Amino acid sequence: MTDLLTISGLTRGFYGVSVLNGVDIAIPEGSFTGLIGPNGAGKSTLFNVVSGLYRPDGGAVTFAGEDVTALPPEALVRRRLVRTFQLARGFPKLSVFQHLMLYGREQAGESLVSALIGSHKARLREEALAEQAWAVIRRLKLDGVVDNPVVALSGGQKKLVEIGRALMAEPRLILLDEPMAGVNPSLTEEIAGHLVALNREGVTICLIEHDMGLIRRLCDPVIVMAEGRTLTRGSFDEVASDERVLEAYLGRRH
Numbered sequence: 001m002t003d004l005l006t007i008s009g010l011t012r013g014f015y016g017v018s019v020l021n022g023v024d025i026a027i028p029e030g031s032f033t034g035l036i037g038p039n040g041a042g043k044s045t046l047f048n049v050v051s052g053l054y055r056p057d058g059g060a061v062t063f064a065g066e067d068v069t070a071l072p073p074e075a076l077v078r079r080r081l082v083r084t085f086q087l088a089r090g091f092p093k094l095s096v097f098q099h100l101m102l103y104g105r106e107q108a109g110e111s112l113v114s115a116l117i118g119s120h121k122a123r124l125r126e127e128a129l130a131e132q133a134w135a136v137i138r139r140l141k142l143d144g145v146v147d148n149p150v151v152a153l154s155g156g157q158k159k160l161v162e163i164g165r166a167l168m169a170e171p172r173l174i175l176l177d178e179p180m181a182g183v184n185p186s187l188t189e190e191i192a193g194h195l196v197a198l199n200r201e202g203v204t205i206c207l208i209e210h211d212m213g214l215i216r217r218l219c220d221p222v223i224v225m226a227e228g229r230t231l232t233r234g235s236f237d238e239v240a241s242d243e244r245v246l247e248a249y250l251g252r253r254h
């Protein structure tokens with residue numbers, strides 16, 4: 001498998017405190033990669049830097065053979081690299097449908113001016129986008145809440161909308177930050193099923209998750225981070241039997 005995303009020597013600090021200390025990670029194309037590590041290891045910060053939310057202090061990110069270091073989120077979404085957040089972002093008062101429409105590929109810029117003058121092209125684009133939003137809604141079984149404001153949804157439904165938002169970008173790689181956290185067991189299974197199906201269709205997935213049962217079941221390879229660095233990588237059984245991983249979780253120095 002070739003690597004779709006390569007992160008090398010990535011560093012980032014806040015207020016002089018170093019959080020990422022030279023992270024090296026490669027995510028194989030088509031894989032369902034797990035990213036684990038104790039609280040504060042830097043996993044979410046790594047996603048924030050890779051997805052363009054924070055600028056790195058140093059290091060490089062390559063996506064599909066292109067240097068994408070420090071590109072803004074919109075530029076990465078256009079390249080079909082997207083991420084989800086632990087807490088759903090966006091515009092909570094919009095309905096589920098409006099919310100998804102907002103995140104369609106190349107929605108901004110191109111269509112805004114033409115939408116104002118009501119061109120035929122803009123209408124076709126709008127129709128295509130609505131079609132796509134409906135496909136996402138049906139896929140994630142959000143039909144029953146399509147007109148509800150996102151703010152009124154249950155925690156689990158918000159997680160589904162967050163995944164839907166990512167799907168609107170027709171992603172090649174999705175960085176998922178705890179998409180099942182705080183979700184009831186049956187919805188957790190449902191979300192896991194959606195992710196497995198997407199992965200089978202060729203979408204590369206990188207999942208941050210604290211539930212080791214899910215990581216074991218879904219992910220290969222598993223990458224372990226600790227103290228802002230990559231500690232090890234391998235199959236779940238390999239990393240789970242690594243002394244250094246146990247030590248990192250127990251808080252001892254390695």
Ligand SMILES: Nc1ncnc2c1ncn2[C@@H]1O[C@H](COP(=O)(O)OP(=O)(O)OP(=O)(O)O)[C@@H](O)[C@H]1O
Nearest residue numbers: 014015019037038039040041042043044045046210
């Ligand atoms: N914007 C920020 N300003 C200051 N400190 C930050 C910022 N973002 C992250 N940090 C710090 O960076 C460290 C790593 O946090 P991060 O959320 O990346 O860890 P994590 O591995 O995702 O942890 P968890 O599993 O608990 O979500 C923490 O000490 C956190 O307080």
